[in-house]
Amino acid sequence: MRIDAVVLDIDGVLVDVADSYRRAIVESVLHVYGDTIPKSDVQLFKNAGGFNNDWELTHATALYVLARKEGLAYDLATFTDAIEASGGGLEGARTVIANAVDPDVRERVYARWDRDRLTTVFQQLYLGSDLYQSLHENEPDLETEGFIHDEPVFVTPDTVTWLADQPLGIVTGRPAAEAALALDRTGIDVSDERLFTMDSNTPGKPAPDALIDLTKQFGNGTNRVAFAGDTLDDIKTVHNAADADPEHDYFAIGVQSGGLSGESGHQAFENAGAHMVVETVNELPTILE
Known part of the structure; x- marks a missing residue:
């Protein structure tokens, strides 16, 4: 060629x-909501398309975890297949939730869905406390070494x-x-x-x-x-x-x-x-x- x-x-x-960004995705959701998905299943979101931004992939993972807690019947493969069919990415995930659960359930899920906190936790877990403070000029609230060193x-x-x-x-x-x-x-x-x-x-x-x-x-x-x-x-x-x-x-x-x-x-x-x-x-x- x-x-x-x-x-x-x-x-x-x-x-x-695998042990930095992808680990940060699953552990950010675990830290904020006490539940998450296996790290290997992050690939299902990647395959659905539209998740070039790992913050948005983290947000979509949290959306799935919260919806499952409220009774969403989809397993993760079904959920990500539906995301792909809905155009991919975070907007696709929101469309799936809108179509899959009742309005009152959707409102409870969105009430707990804290995208800003998820992103902040993600950055602290990935960068570590010192680098997070240096790059973001914010005081960290987690003591972390940073997954960035495992790349x-x-x-x-x-x-x-x-x-x-x-x-x-x-x-x-x-x-x-x-x-x-x-x-x-x-x-x-x-x-x-x-x-x-x-x-x-x-x-x-x-x-x-x-x-x-x-x-x-x-x-x-x-x-x-x-x-x-x-x-x-x-x-x-x-x-x-x-x-x-x-x-x-x-x-x-x-x-x-x-x-x-x-x-x-x-x-x-x-x-x-x-x-x-x-x-x-x-x-x-x-x-x-």
């Missing part, structure tokens, strides 16, 4: 977030060296400060204009805006762009970019290190339209040269 530029996601591609790096030094020779961009759902921390840990250097984060003035994935903007920034001679990500939304982003910008060729690469592993994950990527599926980001130098 000959390409002119490479775009990467961070989580699940460059760094392992093994997937990308090898040889791959980092290869990436340094490519026109390279990053599209991630992380806040900018947390993206910078992860990239610093990997040794990858990307200019600010080629780094799209939660804080950028572009819609999040699977909207194609960031990928198209990067392709334009790469300049003349950049006609074939590969985007490697670990979720089905990453694959959708590529196809949305191809539809919106037919003047360039976009290629979707599914990376199996983030959760969609094994034969079932491989098939899920192919069904979503991935042009190629790899086990880790470290296969890119071989397949793209």
Whole structure:
């Protein structure tokens, strides 16, 4: 596969977030409401689409836990399938709840659903007390070490060296400060204009805006762009970019290190339209040269 530029996601591609972001999702809900879902089931929300923002995934998880306490009959697989059918993301989750429970139950659920508190707890669990205070300039109310320190790096030094020779961009759902921390840990250097984060003035994935903007920034001679990500939304982003910008060729690469592993994950990527599926980001130098 000959390409002119490479775009990467961070989580699940460059760094392992199973024991950081995904742990923060389930433990934030547990801390606030005393109940949660298994960490492995976070993938069901990711597969439903629209959950590029892990804060919103946390909010949706809490919505499900609260609704179950009030008698929601859906198991989690049924709930997330219904989210996908309702358009994905947090709004999809709200639509499912609106259709699945009586109005009085829905009002009791929403009365207990504290999205601000969930986000605050998430950030403290993920960053740890000291880093939370430094980045958010708020006094923490939890004493935590921070799951951010439990993020093994997937990308090898040889791959980092290869990436340094490519026109390279990053599209991630992380806040900018947390993206910078992860990239610093990997040794990858990307200019600010080629780094799209939660804080950028572009819609999040699977909207194609960031990928198209990067392709334009790469300049003349950049006609074939590969985007490697670990979720089905990453694959959708590529196809949305191809539809919106037919003047360039976009290629979707599914990376199996983030959760969609094994034969079932491989098939899920192919069904979503991935042009190629790899086990880790470290296969890119071989397949793209």
